[in-house]
C-alpha cells in the first residue's frame with residue numbers, strides 16, 4: 001500500500017466483473033488506477049516493449065441512468081459540467097470533459113449507444129505529473145459506459161478504445177502503454193507489453209531479493225503535458241528514423257530493429273532522428289534484460305538498467321530536465337537505492353526509484369530535503385507496491401463472473 005501526503009482514497013484492490021452482469025437501474029462505480037513505467041519509455045508508438053505497473057492512485061467513475069436520455073458529465077475536481085443529447089457530435093472543448101466525451105464518441109463509432117446517464121468523476125491522481133491521469137479517466141469512463149450499456153469488451157479492446165479517445169478526440173498523440181496497463185495490470189506484478197502485438201505478461205515483483213524492494217515515485221512538480229509540442233516532435237523524429245529503417249531493411253518498426261542496422265543507416269537520417277531511434281532500440285533491449293533480472297530476483301541488475309535508461313532518455317531522447325536529472329543523481333547516492341529514472345512522457349513529471357524496503361521512507365524524506373534545498377520546490381513522494389488494473393466496485397451485488405478470469 002502506498003503512503004502519500006495527499007488525501008488518499010480507499011484501497012484500489014478488488015475483484016473486477018463482467019459488465020453485462022450489472023443491473024442498469026443501479027449506480028455503478030468503476031475505479032481505475034494510475035501508472036508508472038519501470039522501463040521502455042517512448043517505445044510504445046513504434047512497436048516496442050514497455051514495462052509499467054499500476055500504482056494506487058485512483059479515478060472513480062460513478063454512473064447512473066437518467067430517464068430523459070441525456071448524457072450529463074460532472075466532476076468534483078473541475079467546475080465545468082456538460083450535458084449532451086445522443087445526436088451530439090461536437091468537437092473537443094479543451095477541458096476535462098474531453099476525456100470522457102472522447103470515450104463516448106469511440107463507443108458511438110462502434111454502434112454502442114448507452115442509455116441516458118449521469119457520469120460523475122472524482123479521484124486523486126495528480127495531474128500533469130506523468131502518472132497517467134488522463135488514461136485513468138478514460139479507462140474508468142469506458143468501463144462505466146460499457147457496464148451501463150450492458151456491453152462486454154475484452155481488456156484489449158477497452159485499452160485500444162481509450163487510447164483512440166485520446167488520439168482522435170483530445171488530439172494527444174500518445175501510445176497504448178498507459179491505457180493498457182491501467183486496464184490489465186495485476187497487483188504485485190509489472191506488466192510487460194508488446195505494443196505491436198498487444199500481447200502481455202505479468203512479471204512478479206517478489207522474486208529473490210526484489211521482494212525486499214519497493215518503488216518510490218517522486219513528483220518533481222514540474223508540469224508535464226503530452227498534448228504540448230515536445231512529445232509530438234520526438235514522436236515525429238522517431239518515426240522519421242523508423243521510416244528509413246523500414247525501407248532499408250524491411251523491418252516492421254523499431255521494435256524489430258537492431259542497433260547495428262541503425263548505425264548502418266545513420267547517414268540517411270537527421271542526427272536527431274538517429275539519437276531518438278538509438279534511445280528506443282536500446283530501451284527495447286533493456287526491457288528484455290529487465291525481464292530476466294525480474295525472474296532472477298536481481299535488483300542490482302534491474303537498477304543498472306534503470307540508470308542506463310535514464311541516461312539514454314536524457315542524452316539521446318532529450319526528454320528530461322534539470323530538476324529530474326537532479327532527482328535521479330541524488331537518488332543514486334542515497335542508501336538503499338538500486339536505480340532511478342525519469343518515468344512517463346518526460347519534460348518534468350515523476351522519477352521512479354527502486355529502493356530497499358527497509359530504506360524507502362528514509363530515502364523519500366532525504367530526496368525531498370535535497371530537492372527543496374536545490375530548487376526550493378516541495379517534491380511529493382509516493383512509496384508504493386503494484387496494484388490491480390481497473391475494476392467495477394459494487395459488483396458483489398450482481399456479478400457472477402470476473403472479467404479477469406477471462407485473460
Ligand code: GLA
Nearest residue numbers: 041042174175176177344345
Ligand atoms: C506518455 C504517453 C505514453 C508513452 C509515454 C512515454 O505517458 O501517454 O503512451 O508514450 O508517454 O513512454
